[in-house]
Amino acid sequence: MELIQKGDKARIAAGKMAKMSTDQKNQALALIAKQLMAEKHFILAENEKDLAAGKNNRMNESLLDRLRLNEARLQDMADALIQLTHLDDPVGEVLSSWERPNGLAITQVRVPLGVVGMIYEARPNVTVDASSLCLKTGNAVMLRGSSTAIHSNKAIVKVIHHALEKSDLPSDAVQLIEDTSRETASGMFKLNEYLDVLIPRGGAKLIKTVVENSTVPVLETGAGNCHVYIDESADKEMAINIAINAKTQRPSVCNACETIIVHREWGGLNDLVLALEEKGVTIHGDEGVCGEKIIPAVEEDWATEYLGLEVALKVAESVDEAIVHINRYGTKHSEAIVSSNPDNVEKFLNEVDAAAVYHNASTRFTDGFEFGFGAEIGISTQKLHARGPMGLPALTSTKYILKGDGQIKK
Template sequence: MNELREKAKRAKELTTELGLKTTEEKNAALLSMAQQLVKEQSFILAENEKDQAAGRQNGLNDGLIDRLSLTEARIADMAEGLKQVAQLNDPIGEELEQFTRPNGLTIRKVRVPLGVIGMVYEARPNVTVDASSLCLKAGNAVLLRGSSSAIHSNKAIVAVLHRALEKTTIPTAAIQLIEDTSRETAAELFKLNEFVDVLIPRGGSGLIQTVVQNATIPVLETGVGNCHIYIDESANKEMALSIAVNAKTQRPSVCNAAETILVHQTWANKHLNELVAILNEKNVQIYSDALLKNMFPQFQLATESDWADEYLDYKVALKVVPTVDEAIRHISKYGTYHSEAIISETSENVEAFLNQVDAAAVYHNASTRFTDGFEFGFGAEIGISTQKLHARGPMGLEALTSTKFHVLGNGQIKK
């Protein structure tokens, strides 16, 4: 039996035990993990340095090296995250419904863990800690499959977490790292229905599509966001400018940042110059169709990919539309079901937009940047679901649970 199957089997065997751990036991483990991370930070930083050196040698760009890099401050953040998860309500055992049927059967619907969760992610070592903490709090075992470029960091972090768990009642195998980062092993993981209940990919669209296309295990699809801001005819000028700029530039690298701005013709006639000026000021490169580019020579000509893909950068696609319906049609064609906003003072158009645009979150007069577990008040999140099954939008602890019916009788048989 190879490493993957062995660890997956071990995880599966643990599920009953983990599901019965008390809130106190789980919180004690989370706090122990927080403490141990800080205590062993120099070990983690030294191992992380190996990944950074290898990354530089392999020509990773500065952005990727930055994502990979750990510092004392970042380790302190991870420890803080663990403490916050300890403070979240424990979802396990919660009774969601209880009712008695005419035949006397009492039916209770209770929250239970999902079981074994396979996390598949890229070179962000903080995901190792974040995912482990949320999975543990929801009573699950987690199999971590990170990127080979972060393997030293991930091994070090998991070793430290294990030393933390050894001081508690939570078995170390609740958190296991798949050290073999080959593609073959990943492919095997995606089809390990025997032991794994759900896969959660976290990363770019390439990674997510690889998992969706190859998995036979159910997948919680997260996070590609080709988000739009639609500025309606009646939009308040100051509000529209402020939201468009915020959604695009407050943090361009994240999935809830805006990638396309759609502007109603009438509003554009009055205020487009100002919108363009303010985007220029923020160093945002604008991509548009030929008509608009004729008016603004500094624009780039948009290709199909400019409408369809995320920039995650100081770039934005800009389009003038004749009606709210045309804006909705554009979003329906190019959107990725993540976060979409309308800025408008016309309630009829707002209603149409909120009801007809298909997305996890639809906004009126606010920035798409709020689609986030903390901003919604759910606490830490495992990702943002852009699919319609199980969980949609920011996924907190509840998304890591399932339910079970307890049916209590006194001899009932079916007539």
């Protein structure tokens, strides 16, 4: 019931949003930034309720930290909103135009998607982030966050509505589903009549559930079982630097490396093992890897996203073996080769099936900001619509405009 009512409102708002100018949208984003800070005490007090409930339910510290808001974090959100006003508006961009022999002039332009559904976990910052990206791209958004963040989310959406009321944008463009029962999530999976796309933001389990159950088109983001392959010809220092960076610079993220594959003839394996151990990384190695602290790797390790200071380490006979392994166990996210052999590099970059393939660089660069997009909706690991880091254009569709002077089909 809530879904239908709010879906209706969002759909009507989407029609209005599509007509808003870039200035009108930017002005609204700036008003939201201002309002977040003006009502910070209210937001933080509501956030306290979620934190208290979380503590009562023995939520672990890392989850509590994701849930926690404070003045600095609100300021970061406000700053991000202002940053967003400086980015180009993709809506209205002409992608191509041509004339047909019969005189019909065809133009393809970017238009908003319509209504974007977001299902996410206990990070209240996603509420601001998702809303602002959707508004910037002329969409309406329907948010379904976690029950553990419901007070924070309600407060934030209330504040967003206060800001939108002062703007030209319809307040209904941001809808929060307040009933956080399982039924509203599964209801959104089937809300084809109201939602143009559904974007899950959270862990691998949430994403899998959405992909496997949603009939609304999904933008699949996230899971990353990424590899660094060190070829026979790789520069030793560069290879170790890249592998260590990809594994340890921030191990909890999706573009961190989970398996390192080393060519049998590469001379740096022992040094690599030492460097990993020095960083506190637990190694699951295959039979080619020697060392006291090595845990023998089992089949499962090749498919595991550790998201922590653990790594699987495999020895391969050739670049081909590495490619087959990666295409079998990888999640098509980010894959790197370190090599000085142009043929092997070419082969790897062409044959590995992933959103981003790297030569002589860390997988950690797969990110909308590192790509220079200025904003990121997420990192798509699917092949339709958008693949890899998604900037603002990923939240748009296109439309063909045809102008004639009476053309009819013969």
